Amino acid sequence: MVDFNDTKTAFILKSDAQLRKAYWLFKLVANKSLVGLGKKASSLAIKLGLPIRTVVKQTVYDQFVGGESIEECEPIINKLQEYNVFALLDFAVEGKETDADFDATKDEIVQTIKYGAKRDGIPFAVFKVTGVAAFPLLEKYSAGKAFSELESRAWTRAKNRIEEICYTAHKFGMCIMIDAEESWIQKAIDEMALEMMQRFNKEQIVVVNTLQMYRVDRFSFLKESYQLAQDKQFKLGVKLVRGAYMEKERQRAEELNYADPIHANKDGSDKSYDEGIEFVLNHYEDTLLVAGSHNEESARKLAGKMEAKGIAHNHPNVWFSQLYGMSDNLSFNLAAGGYNVVKYLPFGPVNETLPYLIRRAEENTSAGGQSTRELGLIQQEIKRRGLD
Structure with a gap:
């Protein structure tokens, strides 16, 4: 059985200096008021054009982001590959609103697919639909409202971008994951994901919905x-995660007076996640599962279920997934046990990846949050190395 407390394996890529730096970073992000202050200060600094780039790059950016370009990510991809951990390149630029920006993001995603196809260690690429389509457009479609003529043309352009991304993945033999987003735009995303699967997932699994x-x-x-x-004779690809927008979802449901779309408590979410994993594992021969979780118990359960069902650790249709800079005790110990593991490796300019970085910091401050566990493991490894 995989030992998730094996910190020697978990932090094998980190030098003593990097380990100490990670310790202080997680110590800082464990402080909710500091993270809140940092969020406001960084937003203000960007608006005022203040030079915060160096500070951000040497702290949270280095922990959670691979580099400003695909080329800058190469040393990390190579290091991960040394220890049988795969990389998933994620162009983490968000909040764009113009057609020119959407086209530029689409082009960047297409480049990540082509780059991944020509080298080992990168089986997947990923994109957010809001990176290539306007949020209000997705919201209007999901609500079943009619488009104006102008909106119809914008919708066609958005679909064309998504189609080009999926076609490129199909052509180059790559898997492309489509991220999940807020529930009030998800209907549009789901429909497009399933439409792309019907087109491109006939022979092999190319498109993966989250x-x-x-x-x-x-x-x-x-x-x-x-x-x-x-029914339509295509292969299903799914990434299962618990979810990333809980506070926003609950707040909107309350404000607009509709039923909360989220399970009432963590137990409900855990049960739903476990049932989803079980269902896909029962159909693993014709369905791709990517289990996206930083939860140790979930990883242990999935590994145990694979064992019980006689599914090979490295079966091409079952993957464990974590974010770069988090849960290395899961990623590296699972990989050492022969399981398929892929790390989300975001890249992009420092200023433009700030929304992504702020989410990572906030995620680590949540109650019983990730930082407590990360800190404990880092302290354990510092002690093991005799650095305390």
Whole structure:
């Protein structure tokens, strides 16, 4: 059985200096008020054009982001590969609104696919639909409202970008993951993901949709997606995660007076996630599963279920996934045990990846948050190396 407390394996890539730096960083992000202050200060600094680039790059950026370009990520990709951990390149620039920006983002995603296809160690690429399509457009479509003529043309352009991304992945033999987003735009994303799967997932799994299992409707949607794949004779690809927008989802549901789309408590989300994993594992021969979780118990359960069902550790249809800079005790110990592991490796200019970095910092401050566990493991490794 995999030992997730093996810190020697977990931090094998980190030098003593990097380990100490990670310790102080997680110590800082564990402080909610400091993170809140940092969020406001960084937003203000960008608006005022203040030179915060160096400070950000040498702290949170280095911990959670691979580099400003694909080329800058290469040393990290090579190091990960040395220890059988795969990389998933994620162009982490967000919040764009013009067609020119959407086209530029699409071009960058296409480049990550082509780059990944020509070298080992990068089986997947990923994109957010809001990176190539306007949020209000996705919201209007998801609400079932009619488009104006102008909006219809914008919608066609957005679909063309998504189609080009998926076609490129198909042409170059890569998998492309589509990230999940807010529930009030997810209907549009789901429909496009399933449409792309019907086109490109006939022979092999190219397009992978992401399901946030903290939503009360996602387990039934998973089963419906599988049934559609059977009926239309294509292969289903899914990444299962718990979810990333809980506070925003609850707040909007309350403000607009509709039923909260999220499970009432963590137990409900955990049960939904576990049921989703079990369902996909029961169909693993014709369905791709990427289990995106930093939860140790979830990783242990999945490894145990694979064992019980006689699924090979390195079966091409089952993957564990974590974010770069987090949960190395899961990633590296699973990889050492022969399991397929892929790290989300974001890249992009420092200023433009700030929304991504702020989310990572906030994620680590949450109650019972990631930083407590990360700190404990780092302290354990510092002690093991005799650095304390």
